[in-house]
Every structure is written in C-alpha cells, then in structure tokens.
Amino acid sequence: MALEYGMSSAMNTDSRSDHSAGTLDLRGASGGGIFDYDPAPESVKVQIADSYGLFIDGGFSDASGTAFATINPSNEETLAMIGSADGSDVDRAVAAARAALPGWSGLPGIVRGKYLYRIARRIQERARELAVLETMDGGKPIKESRDVDIPLAAAHFFYHAGWADKLEYAFPGKKPEPVGVCGQIIPWNFPLLMAAWKIAPALACGNTVVLKPAETTSLTALRLAEICQEVGLPKGVVNVVTGAGKTGSALVNHPDVDKIAFTGSTAVGKIIAKATAATNKRLTLELGGKSPNIIFEDASIDQAIEGVIGGIYFNQGHVCCAGSRVFVQESILDTVTQKLKDRLASLRVGDPLDKNTDLGAINSSEQLGTINKYLDIGGNEGAVRHDPNPSAVPEKGYWCKPCFFTGVQPSHTIAREEIFGPVLAIMSFRTPDEAISRANNTPYGLAAGVWTDKGSKIFDMASKLDAGVVWLNTYNQFDPTSPFGGYKESGFGREGGRHGLAAYLK
Amino acid sequence: MPITKTYKLYIGGKFPRTESGRSTLVEDASIGLSAHVCHASRKDLRNAVEAAHAAQSKWAEASGYLRGQILYRLAEMMEGKRHELAAALGDGGMDEVDASIDRVVHFAGWTDKYSSVMGGANPVSGPYHNFTIPGAMGVVGCIAPDSPALIGLISMIAGPIAMGNAVVALASETNPIPAMILAEAMATSDLPGGVVNLLTGFRDELVPYYSGHREIIAIHAGGVSDAQRAELREGAAVNMKRVTIREQDLDYTDDSLCSGPDWLDPFVEFKTIWHPSAV
Structure with missing residues (x-):
C-alpha cells in the first residue's frame, strides 16, 4: 500500500528551480503565510468508556493491578482508565490461549481464514472510528491513521486470511504446524497496525495469542478485542492484557508460552533474548533502527526531498525504520539543505484530529523528554540545528517541531542512536563506496533508502546495504505481501509476506 | 617407519599453531599412535573471526555458480583423501566419509538455487516492483558435535558457506583429527582462505567467547550441553545473534534430517527491495 505523504504541494516546484535564490514565501503552516488553511477537524465522534478491563477467554474482566490513565497527548486529557494486568491475569490469559489452541489449530484452514476475513471486514467497516481513536490515544495525524494505519491493518488480516488454507504450499518440504501459544508485545507508534501484524499471521497459522499493547496506546487493541467478540472468534484465541513493562515481563517469563514476538527497542529486545535463553521459547524481534537515506547528485531532487521528509517526519518520527540519517552527495549538499529548510517551513504541526495536520503530538511526555535530550546533545556535540518550522503549537500537550541537524559527524550521538522523533541528521x-561504508557503519540494519535515476547504481547500492528493507527512489512503503524486518541489531525474523509465516510455524 | 603429521589450526587459509602454545593429547586412529593437537584459545578464536570477516564479503559477492563449483571442488578433494579421512575416523569410517562427500555435493548445488526457491516477488498493492532476496549474514560460529566427527562438522559448516557466509568452526573435542585432514582438502580446493576456519579445543572454554563475540552474527551448534545451549542463546543479548542449536541426539548420517532449506534458512538474511514502477 502506497504511503502518500502528500502534504501541501506548494513547494513541489520544478526540480531545476533554485530555491536558494528565490524569495517567495510559500509557507502554508499555521505560522502565517499566503497558503494558510482553515481548521478542518475530523467530525466523527467515538465512544470511549470510563474504564477498560482485560480481554481474556472471549470476555472482558477486571485487571488485578492498579488501573492507569491513558491520555490524549495533544491536550493531556484523560481518555479512559486502563486495567493493569499482573502475573495472575497473565496466567489466566495464557491458560485461555492454551485451552483454545487444540480447537483453533484443529479447524480447517479455510474456516480459520474466514474468521480473519470477518475481522478484516469489521476493521474496514469501523475504520473511521478506529482512526479517530488511534489519533486521540496516540497523537498521530488523522490523515495518517485514516489513510495508513487502519487500511493497512485491515489489509494484513485480509492477506493472512488467505494463507490459512495454503500453509502446506508455503515452505517446500515442510509439514506446517503451529508454534502454539504466542506472547506478543507491541509498541505505541502504530498500535492497531502492529496488533494486526502480530495477530493475523499467528492466527492464520493456527496459533493462539496473548497480546500486550503498549501502556500509552491500549484503546484500539481493546477495540480489536471487541471486534474479535463481534465476529464470533472462538474464546481464548485472542487475549489482550494491558499494562506496562511488568505485564510484558510476566508474559515473556511465563512457562507456558511457546513463542515471544516483540516489536520495540533494541534494549528491551536484548533483555527478552536473555530472559528466554535457557528456555525453548521461540523468538522474533523487530527492534530499533538508524536507517540511512542516501541522495546522489543524479537523483530527482524534489522527489528525494519528499522522500526524506516522509522518511523522517512521518508519524512524528516515531518509526523504527525512520530515515534518520540522510547522506547527501557533496555537490548537492547546499541545494538539498535549502530545499529541506523550505519544505520543513511548510509542514503543519498541530491538532492531530485536523485533516490538514502533517505532524501531530509526541506520544508521551517521556518520549518528548527523550527527544529533547537528543536535541540538547546534538547541539552540545557541535552539530548545527535547523528549526525552520513556524507552526504555533498548542500550549497543552507534547510537541516537538520537525528539525534537522547539519555539521553532523559519524561519531555524534545523534548520528548513532535512535531518537524516535522528528529529528534528522544530515x-x-x-563516492558510492563511501556512502555504503558510512550507511552500514551502525549496529542497526532495518531499512535504507537510495535516490538516484541511475538504474545500475541503485541496484548495486541495494545489494550492498545491510538492511532488511531497501527503498529505492521511495521510502516508508509497507504492504502485507512484503516482508519487513532487520539485519544485525534491528532484530530477527520477518513480518509480512510468505517469509513472515515462518515465525508462526514449526 | 612412517612419519607422523603435526596437526595445527586452520585460519585464513594458513596452518598456524595455536598462539597459546597449548596442546592436547588425542588418539590418532590413522596411525595407531597418540597425537598432539592444538588447544585453541580465545585469541585464536578472535584471529579466526578476523580472517573470516576479511574473506566473507568477497565470498558472498561471488556468484552462486562459482561458490557451487568451489564446494564441488571440495568434494573432489575429499574424495582424494577418503582413505586418510576414513582411517582417522576408525571403524565404519569409509561410510561416513562417503556420506560427508555427498553432503558437500548436496549443499554445493544449493548455491544457485536457494534464491529461486526461497526468494520471491511480492505483489504489493501499488505501482512498485517489490522482491525479496536472500543474502549472506556474515561470520557464522559453528560448533561441531564430538561424534560423528566428520559429517557432524560438515553438516555444521556446509549450509552457512553455501549461502556466502564465512565460518569459524570448532571441531569434535574427542576426535579432532578428521577436521584437520578436512582442512588440508579445503586448502587445496579453491575455497578462498578465511571462508572456513577450523579450531581444535574445548567447548566449555570457547563457548562463552563464541557467544560474546560481536563480529559473529550467527551460531550453528550441535552436540552442546543444555548449559552451553543457554549460553550460546544469550549471545542474542550481545548483538542479536541468530542462534541455531541442533538436537543432541540428531542422526547426522540421515540425509532426510540434515539437508535442505532447514540447514540454510538460519544463515541467510532476507532483503526486500522496493522500486516505483510508475513514470
């Protein structure tokens, strides 16, 4: 599914025009320019209960731990109270998944597939509601949740539904069997989409799951649980336990879990790897990144600029595969820097529920603190920060305007560590060889981008980049048929496509 | 009176003695005498990883056809040494040698076929060419079971090198001699120096260093204890090592259990490439 990062086209001018010489003020952001937009708030309202329990064995029940608030990061208002699952709740969820396993894996594949088709359709039917909820709970712009997160989540269920009765054709020479009870722990950047990436292949392959959404973004996972109820999914096949790290830890260390699938930080991934080392648990990990985006002088520069913008500022930069290091061929460095400044100035930061918003709120105050720490470090280590965005952000909520650094050395912290925010290092x-060696000079290896109109060069670069996903003359494309996952410390295993099924079969 | 052979390590295409100066006495079935083999150290392992790292990218860039021919050449060289290998294995040795040669031939043929079978074009819902191709991972640490000493080792290393990785392998503890004869076959097989490095020594001593080495990206081990298995799996917490441990009672002579994609999948990294196809 193509991700159109189609913002105001005000700056989408001819590639040969020289912006550094131009004086036109085309800023469309709320800072005030000739292309100001009126507010365009999303009008669909969603019902949110005062409090939510856990989804275990086909029904909702109270959690044993102390409930916590989930807030709207764009205004800091409490949306609902969320149950905190403790060890006993995780026990109940795992027991329910275990009890459901023989029945679910014993169903004819076509029947399992039909349940997944039903879920896909329900997500499509309730798409706008889910999008609004996602945006309220997580802070991402409505146009992204509406056009990317939710449609892709439905597509993942639809795609994997069709695999359920074809598994024996997926891997030559193998008789496919489900792994068993899967503990799945997902992050807050794409809450419903990550739930779909995890649950859809697991169920198609005959496994049962216990899903733990991220602490700050539980609401759409709980809506998905409701959808599972609505479509009559057998009890215990999907269980959702909400909570923070302790809930996740109880799941990881549960003796009756056969597999852990985790998406999140490399630091937590390593803790999970250590915790499961002496067990027979299978493990797939989709971890962090510091992905390079390489622009050659013979690239279509304006396309590349759009790709760089979408690559790092999509979802406020809360993207594991964000193109957070941009390598520009020396001869076009000044041009690219100027064009980035111009383009950044036209991005609109603000109310996530406004349909014209390009960057919404940072997901949590904790994450905002992390990003601000890196902004300080970047300056302190000698890089130059460019902050051309004129948006006036609301007083309440967690906000970070998009920015980029120049004068960055490979040894700088902001060139090495994942920031997970709208911060770019240029x-x-x-030479191509230098680009490769610098791009690969990282423990991560999730994604990479290359921009050039020269075919042979672009494929040579693609083959030499150590990255699980390589986007050529494009960036941040996702599709359920297309495997996603990293090299090196970005984790192991793939999600999506035929290759993604391997993680859920033995 | 025959002269006896001095057994050394095989690192970077050369046959150095262990830097530690240590040796271990083992029975050499081929001559009916005991022999001193090198007792490799952490430093030897590091040197071997360095040699493997230096050789790996060029090996991975070689065409599947070329890697296949070189592995087949290794089988030819083993054929020439089959009596020596069989004698070093002792009773029933010739059957194991022949099965080992067949196993090398099996994996030689995978080099230019795996990508067709396991890669693919993905039908994404947009105007993009999208395909997934396997590639080498890097340096793979292999730990061979004590027995069978030859086909156990061959099974550990053949898949990883077929896929373009370089390996640093630890031979059978109880009978390391066949591994060192195998090294002589490798040295004359067109296999670039450093693609396979062979150490003799002790698992208990070297397993932690295999697990902790950041330049080793994957592990393929057989015949390890539960404690060693856990220690190797903990390597994932160091640098996200991909760790594959074979069952303790695996019958390495059974082709149906020790061939095919299961022995290749853990040592490839799949890369998915997108390119727009719209004008």
Missing part, C-alpha cells in the same frame, strides 16, 4: 559523502 551528512555528506563523495
């Missing part, structure tokens, strides 16, 4: 290179 560096230059001279």
